[in-house]
Amino acid sequence: MGRGKVELKRIENKINRQVTFAKRRNGLLKKAYELSVLCDAEVALIIFSNKGKLYEFCSSSSMGATLERYHRSNYGPIEAHQSPDNEQEYMKLKARVEVLQQSQRHLLGEELGQLGIKELDQLENVLDTSLKEIRTNKNHRMLNQLSDLQQKERNLLEINRALRSKLEGTSAALQSTWQLQPAEHNVQYQQPPPILSDMFFEPLHSNNIRYNSVEPNNVAGTTQTANMVLPGWMH
Structure with a gap:
């Protein structure tokens, strides 16, 4: 059997209305995607539910760029269709900018002739x-x-x-240390002289000492005689 014709009017049942919205919204988004791919078309789709929730699809990289293209296509450039109030505000701001630029040039010493x-x-x-x-x-x-x-x-x-x-x-600490060190190292211990034993001395005998007159010409003989007379330890 064929599908019956659906009457286009608002669905009164809330649940049925929500179900129909969800089904047809998904179908519409799918069709928009297929159209953009199959036909290489720039498609933008915007859907608001009855509660204000947004659903959108855009085949380009930016929805804003597509909307701007739509605006230029229908109404021309945006600047050409400004409202009179916006145009007056724009002219006032432009004149103020020109005055400020001129004042800046004057402060820099430029355009002073006028x-x-x-x-x-x-x-x-x-x-x-x-x-x-x-x-x-x-x-x-x-x-x-x-x-x-x-x-x-x-x-x-x-x-x-x-x-x-x-x-x-x-x-000061180093100086005090240096003053104490010489006193400690220069201490000399006084020891008594060593006692020599009698064995180092040999008695002298007066009978062995002879005194001879020495002539100038007999110096060598006198030295030899003296060596003979003196004890052995005195040679």
Whole structure:
């Protein structure tokens, strides 16, 4: 049997309506995908349920790009169809930007020929005020840097003082040690002279000593005679 014709009207039964929505939504998304693949078409599908839930499909990389293409295709460029209020706001912002750019050029010393005496005086006052603020800021930063450097100097002096005190203490300890060492090493022990035994001495006998007159010409004979007369241990 063939499928009966479905009457197109709102389904009153809530459950049947939800089931039909789910089936036909999935079928529609499937058809959109098949159309984009088979026919190489750019397809964008947007579905909102009755509760506001979004379901979408886009064959391109971005839904926004497809919508912008759709807008250009139907209405032309977006800028050409701005509302009058937006156009006026745009013109005001554009004029303000041009004024600011011109003021910047004047501050840089450019395009001053078209200015009168009054405008030049105002520009000079603006530059003086800016220069004063710049100098004030510069002096403030320099004072801060000077204060930091002075604090660093005080810290370094404290460290130097502590190191010097430590070095002086170490030097004093070493000096006291050096003064004690010579006294300890230079101690001389006094010992009595050794007693010589009588065996080292040989008695002298007066009968063996002879005194002879020595002539100048008989020096050699006298030396020989003396050697003969003296004891053996005195040779």
